[in-house]
Amino acid sequence: MPELPEVEVTRRGIAPHVVGRRIVGVKVRESRLRWRVPRAVRALAGRAVRAVKRRAKYLLLDCGDGHLIVHLGMSGSLRLVAPGVKPGKHDHIDFSFGEQVLRLRDPRRFGAVLWTDQPPEAHRLMRHLGIEPLSRRFDARRLHALTRKHRTSIKQFLMDGRRIVGVGNIYASESLFLAGIHPRTRARRLSLQRCERLVAAIKQTLRAAIRAGGSTLRDFVGGDGARGYYQTRYWVYGRGGKGCRRCAAPVRRIVQGQRATYYCARCQR
DNA sequence: CTGGTCACCTGGAAGC
DNA sequence: TGCTTCCAGGTGACCA
Numbered sequence: 457m458p459e460l461p462e463v464e465v466t467r468r469g470i471a472p473h474v475v476g477r478r479i480v481g482v483k484v485r486e487s488r489l490r491w492r493v494p495r496a497v498r499a500l501a502g503r504a505v506r507a508v509k510r511r512a513k514y515l516l517l518d519c520g521d522g523h524l525i526v527h528l529g530m531s532g533s534l535r536l537v538a539p540g541v542k543p544g545k546h547d548h549i550d551f552s553f554g555e556q557v558l559r560l561r562d563p564r565r566f567g568a569v570l571w572t573d574q575p576p577e578a579h580r581l582m583r584h585l586g587i588e589p590l591s592r593r594f595d596a597r598r599l600h601a602l603t604r605k606h607r608t609s610i611k612q613f614l615m616d617g618r619r620i621v622g623v624g625n626i627y628a629s630e631s632l633f634l635a636g637i638h639p640r641t642r643a644r645r646l647s648l649q650r651c652e653r654l655v656a657a658i659k660q661t662l663r664a665a666i667r668a669g670g671s672t673l674r675d676f677v678g679g680d681g682a683r684g685y686y687q688t689r690y691w692v693y694g695r696g697g698k699g700c701r702r703c704a705a706p707v708r709r710i711v712q713g714q715r716a717t718y719y720c721a722r723c724q725r
Numbered sequence: 726c727t728g729g730t731c732a733c734c735t736g737g738a739a740g741c
Numbered sequence: 742t743g744c745t746t747c748c749a750g751g752t753g754a755c756c757a
Binding site for chain 3: 615617
Binding site: 727728729730731732733735736737738739740741 | 743744745746747748749751752753754755756757
């Protein structure tokens with residue numbers, strides 16, 4: 457999916473258009489997403505959106521008496537379109553706000569649209585999530601402590617949402633490159649000093665991606681439908697066999713936990 | 726508890 | 742051109 461930056465960019469893109477507005481209708485054309493879209497979602501008409509929040513890669517539309525939970529999976533996107541714009545093949549759900557329609561598209565249907573009337577952090581999908589990487593609480597000391605008993609590789613650790621949220625496959629490789637850390641390094645072996653570098657690299661990578669309009673997705677479009685986003689230039693991701701942008705040594709591609717990892721064997725130890 | 730594997734689904738690109 | 746194979750942003754469920 458979209459990783460944290462894409463979700464945050466979507467949040468910022470749609471918020472000004474939906475906060476304070478009332479949902480006048482919900483159209484579900486395909487309810488078979490990762491989980492079946494519950495009836496409560498179809499019954500949202502009449503509620504006003506108070507805020508659009510984010511926890512990890514979940515978008516949360518605060519409707520006062522509950523939250524609409526949206527996860528974009530691997531291929532989902534939310535955009536605002538004018539009423540009357542014909543839905544495409546994979547445009548599964550429309551939330552009509554009158555003059556504008558918030559439309560969910562998700563070709564692979566790995567995404568989810570759910571409703572909860574409990575505090576969202578108590579929801580089963582969010583209850584066990586780890587720390588937000590852009591929060592102040594996420595610092596070297598914290599990362600060092602979190603990694604201590606984990607034998608797994610630092611790459612897989614970074615992608616484990618129970619520890620740290622929002623760092624997906626692309627930004628995990630990118631952050632490790634920036635920090636000069638080999639992706640196969642065992643998490644517990646990282647010194648406090650290297651944790652310092654890694655925390656800085658993660659924050660820098662995610663912030664830069666958000667600033668750039670968040671685009672890990674070839675066809676990513678911001679929540680306001682704006683085009684002309686800036687395609688991030690990756691240091692190593694997707695560059696297997698090509699020269700490292702820093703030292704020209706060939707970028708390597710390996711597989712960890714069935715996911716591709718890219719790194720430079722010279723710059724990362 | 727940790728760590729590893731599989732599954733869900735569609736489309737695009739590469740290979741023959 | 743057309744068919745086949747591989748690969749892709751995530752993460753819950755299941756196993757040892």
